[in-house]
Amino acid sequence: MDTEPVKSVRVLAPSGMLGAGWDHATIERGIALGADVISIDAGSTDSGPAYLGSATAKTTARAVARDLRSLLTAAAGAGIPLIVGSCGTSGTDRGVDWVAGIAAEVMAEEGLDLKVARIYSEQDAAVLKEYLDAGRIHPLPPLGQLRAETLESCTHIVGAMGHEPIVEALRAGAQVVLAGRATDTAVAAAYPLMLGMPAGPTWHAAKIVECGGQCTSDPRAGGVLATIDAGGFTVEPLDPAVACTPISVAAHMLYETADPFEMREPAGTLDVRDARYTAVDDRIVRVEGSRFHTAGQYTVKLEGARMTGYETVSFSAIRDPRILGGIDAWAELMRGMITQRVRQTLELADDEYAFDLRLYGHNAVLGELEPEAGPPREVGVMLLVNAPDQATATAVAKVANPLMLHLPAPGMPYLPSFAFPFSPAETERGPAYEFVLNHVVDCAAPAELFRIELGEKTHA
Known part of the structure; x- marks a missing residue:
């Protein structure tokens, strides 16, 4: 039997990073407002190459467990999926298994039985050399052409996945997705795109909420809820005392982007030149006019240390x-x-x-x-x-x-x-x-560089 198309999707973004901490009351408020999915990033390259090079996390296990307890219980209670990207800071296979182990302990303590998917993004240098020999790896500025010896010298290499492997895991029945290295925006964009939301508003909303409350008047007060529909999206803080303004929302397009109007994803480019930011009230902002241009070639960015x-x-x-x-x-x-x-x-x-x-x-x-x-x-x-x-x-x-x-x-x-x-x-x-490494790989299929595992098995 056919189902009615989804009219909107609400994405709860609790913070910019798993392990940073928040008031659980803000998560409860997001659930009460009708959140359809919880998404959070767990990694970054901001703190340098040591975490990727050594495959260790910058966050503590206790802080990650505390945050996962908040999110897992909330997601389970609401019957909505939880998506975590770039597990273990750099998204290595070891980082995914580390977060998965903590999640398993929390779920056992809380009596939760959730289907967990792990998506591995670590790359084999020998396989990448085959892509290099085939002319399918290209440099990003300021680096030059990649040499095979550089690949061999890396202790760890990851590929930054787009939304597609996450969608594949969700369609396979995962209630919790623990992903390796992913673009910050892919984590928030995956579920709305899977449910048919338009690419322009979805990718723009994902960019705005990637750091939780950073797009609000008080980044320390908690996360945000983005509601994406056919014509655009709204952003609302989860703390009632905090506000989003057109300036605070628009300003986040300047964060970690080389161009204030465009942002490249594996599948194409977000274009916000014609985006309009309007205050719905004194706390909520509506954004319309965002577009997404699909690229002719799907690419995955490599990071190596x-x-x-x-x-x-x-x-x-x-x-x-x-x-x-x-x-x-x-x-x-x-x-x-x-x-x-x-x-x-x-x-x-x-x-x-x-x-x-x-x-x-x-x-x-x-x-x-x-x-x-x-x-x-x-x-x-x-x-x-x-x-x-x-x-x-x-x-x-x-x-x-x-x-x-x-x-x-x-x-x-x-x-x-x-x-x-x-x-x-x-x-x-x-x-x-x-x-x-600051290079991209031409991929024939979006998920070809990534491995998805469901259930209790962990990566060897």
Whole structure:
């Protein structure tokens, strides 16, 4: 028997990241307002390559369990699906299984019996080399053509899935979808698209709600509810004391996008040039006029990280006005002295290690773009050493220790003393990583790079 087409879909977005925490009352309010699906991102590249490189999470298990308990009980009680994307921060297979394990514990404690799908997005370098040889991998700026050796050097590679693998899992009966690396918007767009909502409003709404309450007057107060229909969408905060305004909603298109009017997804491009943002009342905003242009070629973005060595860090603080008055000259002297003493004491060549000297309080963040002139009042000096092994990195930092404590500025007639905040002064950071992939793969089918598993089995 034919069913009537769905007229609207309500997406509850509780926060910008699983593990960030929220007031459960805001989730209850979203359910009361008629939420049809709960979607939340669990990952990011914002905190650098270490989480992908090491396949570890930036969030704690306790925080993730707390948030999952809030969402799983709410979704089960309302009979609606829960979708989590980029599990374990970077979306590795290990990250998906980590979140799945926590979810299983929570469901057992709460007496919930929900069908869980895990979507794995980690990629095999050997398989990707076949795509590379076939001319199906292309660089995104500013990187150049990909080399096979780069793929082989990665400790972990993930592909950022679009909505299609999530839809496939939902159609297979999943009540909870735990996805590997996914575009932030795909997580929120999947269910509305599956139910036939138009692509333009759906992708735009997904972009606006990807970070929960960030599109509201108080991002700390909780998430939002987006209602998508044939002509557009509305956005409403889940905290009654918070508001969405046309400016706060429109401004989120500027967040993490290279172009304020367009945003690329695997299947095509969101275009908001003609979007109109209208206040429905003092809390709710209506958006119309969004379009989505389907691409001729479906592409999946790759992210990969590799080890660069091992790091040891040391930190001291300077408030001596004579040194601060010529801090750049002092830093140049420090660099030269460290290089000289490492050659003398450790007999290391310059290419056997590397170090960086960062002056916090003096151009460490903006560098030459710093608009403020004049000497700083105090400076934190961070020495970051990188070497092929931890022992060498620490040895270099130890050689630099006396200089970090007492190095006088050029022409200074006395020996100054600085302040180490820690003892010992050297802290071993362990393996260091760098991002090396910013490329896309031409795919014949949207889900060809991803694996979906239903039930209790976990990825080997």
